[in-house]
Amino acid sequence: MPNITLGFRFKEFIMKIEVEKGDLSYANEMNMTLSFPESFTASDFNMFFTICYFIKKDRFNDKIEIPFSALESFLPSKIKNKKRFHEDIVKFVDKIKLISKIYTIKTIEEEVYGLDAFFTSIKAYRNKQILSLEVNKKAKEFLFSFSRYLYFNLHEFCGIKSKYSKSVFRILIQFKNVKSNFKGEKELTLTKKQFRDLLSIPKKYKPAHIDQKVLKPSSSELSDGYFNKVDFVKEFSDSNDIIAYKIIFDDSNRK
Structure with a gap:
């Protein structure tokens, strides 16, 4: 949804429409260390990365205000039920408090494992329809990294329906420089724990x-235009337990 501003010229209102391009970049590390709650929905992922986009646009301010309407900027279709959408934003604020950066710091004297909240403050104002937030300084390092980063377009990302497809999409974009085999396909192997953690798969989920x-769902959706091919192959131990997931993908259709 485009941003609309009103200007005044020659005693007439001139409507200026600014269409957001929606290109988002951030450090590769953010994909691998940021922890999302299992309760996150596809809509929540859309909101989170849209917020990241506007944080980058307003990079010099520590406190940022985003209109509720701006969170629709990259959705494939216009929101019809505004009341429900605003309720989803409020629910999102409750969930987003759980988003954290996982880190390990090793020194000669000590090894520190910890979590840092991505947002130090986030509030949703129902009547004003404004999202007000402050970002952790360490989280900003993710968004403003100039080395080893990935980028994608939010119009494309928000068009992906499944929340798991969205996560796989981000991972494959990150590893686009993996060398192709003789078939023109690329392979990425993740341990079972890595795969479940990166996709925030509920612990109760069995194979x-x-x-x-x-x-x-991820193979079907992502192979339909986003990539030429996305397949998953399970790797097993001698005792027939799943130990890893191999993602086989062909991204030759992407720039």
Whole structure:
């Protein structure tokens, strides 16, 4: 949805429409260390990365205010039920408090493991329809990194329906420089723990649930235009336990 501003010229109101391009970049590390709650929905992911986009646009301010309407900027279709959308924003604020950066710091004397909240403050004003937030300084390092970063377009990202497809999409964009094999395909292997953590898969999900709710939908959706091909292959131990997931993908259709 475009941003609309009103200007005054020659005693007439001139409507100026500024269409957001929606290109977002951030450090590769953000994909690998940022922890999202299992309760996050596809809509929540859209909101989070849209917020990241506007944080980068307003990079010199520590406190940022974003109109509720701006969170619709990159959605594939116009929101019809505004009341419900605003309720979703309020619910999102509750969930987003759980988003954290996982880090480990090693020195000669000590090894420190910890979590830092991505936002130090976030508030949703129902009547003003404004989202007010402050970002952790360490989180800003993710968004304003100039080395080893990935980028994608939010119009494309928000068009992806499944929340798991969105996470796989981000991972494959990050590893686009993996060398292709003789078939023109690329391979990325993640341990079972890495795969479950990166996609925020509920602990209660058994392999059959992952097949049904994660692998099949992601393969089907992402192979339909986003990539030429996305397949998943499970790797097993000698005792027939899943130990890793290999993602086989062909991104030759992407620039």
